[in-house]
Amino acid sequence: LAKTTQPISMDSYEGQEVNITCSHNNIATNDYITWYQQFPSQGPRFIIQGYKTKVTNEVASLFIPADRKSSTLSLPRVSLSDTAVYYCLVGYSSYKLIFGSGTRLLVRP
Amino acid sequence: GAVVSQHPSRVICKSGTSVKIECRSLDFQATTMFWYRQFPKKSLMLMATSNEGSKATYEQGVEKDKFLINHASLTLSTLTVTSAHPEDSSFYICSAAISGRMPDTQYFGPGTRLTVL
Numbered sequence: 001l002a003k004t005t006q007p008i009s010m011d012s013y014e015g016q017e018v019n020i021t022c023s024h025n026n027i028a029t030n031d032y033i034t035w036y037q038q039f040p041s042q043g044p045r046f047i048i049q050g051y052k053t054k055v056t057n058e059v060a061s062l063f064i065p066a067d068r069k070s071s072t073l074s075l076p077r078v079s080l081s082d083t084a085v086y087y088c089l090v091g092y093s094s095y096k097l098i099f100g101s102g103t104r105l106l107v108r109p
Numbered sequence: 110g111a112v113v114s115q116h117p118s119r120v121i122c123k124s125g126t127s128v129k130i131e132c133r134s135l136d137f138q139a140t141t142m143f144w145y146r147q148f149p150k151k152s153l154m155l156m157a158t159s160n161e162g163s164k165a166t167y168e169q170g171v172e173k174d175k176f177l178i179n180h181a182s183l184t185l186s187t188l189t190v191t192s193a194h195p196e197d198s199s200f201y202i203c204s205a206a207i208s209g210r211m212p213d214t215q216y217f218g219p220g221t222r223l224t225v226l
Contacts, residue, residue, distance in 0.1 A: 034214060043202045043217035044153070046111070087152070096143065096168075097215060099153040 009104040022088030115218035132203030138183035139205035
């Protein structure tokens with residue numbers, strides 16, 4: 001299983017762009033990269049998923065370099081409600097996902 | 110789309126009783142479902158992988174006789190905590206992967222808060 005490494009915490013201010021980088025040096029060829037957001041006492045919420053290059057949806061962008069050994073989740077213009085824990089996971093084909101410690105993002109007014 | 114529900118959302122029980130938690134995929138079929146446990150301020154810990162129609166695969170250190178998992182259909186998996194004790198108090202979360210779609214992203218339920226008195 002590919003292990004992921006993320007910063008434990010990050011601080012930001014409302015309206016700023018936040019970039020959270022995840023390292024996954026031993027990612028396998030078939031692995032996808034998925035990011036989840038979790039609020040206290042709630043299940044993780046799917047944010048974005050990608051395999052290579054760049055993926056964008058209505059809430060975030062995911063940048064994946066050619067070697068795929070890392071990825072960056074970009075949250076444009078964060079608000080107070082984006083304060084949460086963000087998890088980066090790597091896996092494939094209904095195989096089990098192992099959660100790391102995640103990144104606690106605090107958005108300040 | 111891709112909604113997963115859990116029932117109940119919270120349960121309080123006495124020590125020694127059994128508690129059943131249901132996990133349902135509401136708008137898709139899920140060949141595989143997963144059960145996690147999360148303690149306060151900690152990350153999710155995978156307990157077991159459940160495949161429809163077969164026995165669950167438990168992670169190391171998880172007692173299969175204590176945490177009974179049944180995946181009877183493509184939309185329902187249940188976790189039964191047998192003879193619950195206060196140390197079993199935790200936040201239990203299930204996830205389901207959409208069958209037949211690549212990549213088969215896992216979608217999570219809202220979680221069940223179990224408190225054992």
